[in-house]
Amino acid sequence: MKTKKVLLFTLFLQLFMIGTRAQNTSSFTFPALPYSYDALEPYIDKATMEFHYDKHFRAYYNNFIKAAETNSLNGKSMEEIFANMSKYPIQVRNFGGGYYNHAFFWEIMSPNGGEPSAILLKAINESFGSYDAFVKEFEKAANTLFGSGWAWLAVDDTGKLFVAQLPNQDNPLMDIAPKHGKPILALDVWEHAYYLKYQNKRADYVTNFWKVVNWVKVSEFYQKTLK
Template identity: 60%
Template sequence: MERRHFLSLLGMAALGACVPGGKKGNANGSTMAAGSFSGHLFPELGYAYDALEPYIDAQTMELHYDKHHRGYYTKFMKAIEGTGLTKTPMPQIFAKISQYSDTIRNNGGGFYNHQLFWENMSPNGGEPSARLLNALVKNFGSFDAFKEAFGNAAKSHFGSGWAWLYMDAEKNLKITSTPNQDNPLMDISPERGIPLLALDVWEHAYYLKYQNKRGEYVDNFWKVVNWKTVSTRWELAIKGEWKG
């Protein structure tokens, strides 16, 4: 993929674009299309609050989703009032995030990153597709080596932030971590690409259950990764069809 075309993908996400992953009932019995970034709508959770137990507890899920995530969304929507960004796809906003306020950067990132996080988890996550598995082996040597490298990025990240698996402009799979609510789509990120797998390492994501044992939380994350969604997102990115 040529770098110019790749960067255009980072800046283009049509309203209504989605990463297929089926529809699942949330804690209130409603549904959502996994991966949907249609406009700036607060997403419904695709599973019950207790669906990821014992690895992520119901109380943490409820507080994280309904307080933290919703808070980022509410503040983001307030911050973009009158800016002309109310219908701008998130990747386009991130591609020029250096031009906007810290309030838009922090809360827009929190809104978007959490949606990816919920979607790339599932009580029945399965395994990577054969094609994605081959790509992981090609880029990291083995699936176990990939998991170790991703886990180390999450465990060693200082302070609040995220660990990412992303695809760069040359279609290579890479791992990075970002501070606060930044992500690889932002023009201020030293490592840019299409995010495929996200892990929240803010303390509010794990402290009620794990306290200061971030490593245990990271290790248990593999038991709830929704590899179907991650594989689909990667396939779209490889084909140049990723939209956000």
């Protein structure tokens, strides 16, 4: 009887492991939040972070995994997918963008995020005239976007920085974007990103965003575009 129980347990364990491997065949992972839910308080509240990360981000990821399987995208990089976005159905654009954009967004925020590196600050000054002029242009893009979308800071093909205002889950890496570029900073201005705390005061959310920008990470992203 004991031997039979051991055999049954072993069989159950093997089936469980097979099922687990089947669920993890995707090349796209769900990244852990790089800080606690309340780490960005008081500027981004814990309730918003929990809802945003656990519900919205998870839904984008799950739906993208389905779209990736349907369109044979496993093994491709997000950059490769975005470079050919016009060839894929809208589900890949919406859910792939939502997955990538949010994963990127979590990375470029942190408590006490520091200051732009000297080389990035120099590029900002050269591209916009001054840091303050850049902030003004970025905030305008975030505040004047009608409906849902993102404000981006990206590096164009000539190495110059530019601000982009893109709808829904689009980003500058997509071939359908008005101007192509490599993103180094992003702000989510969908209402789910701020409404629990700020209600209709999007401008307050945008202003407070600078207090949680992880300039160390943004500077790293910029440095990579120079290679």
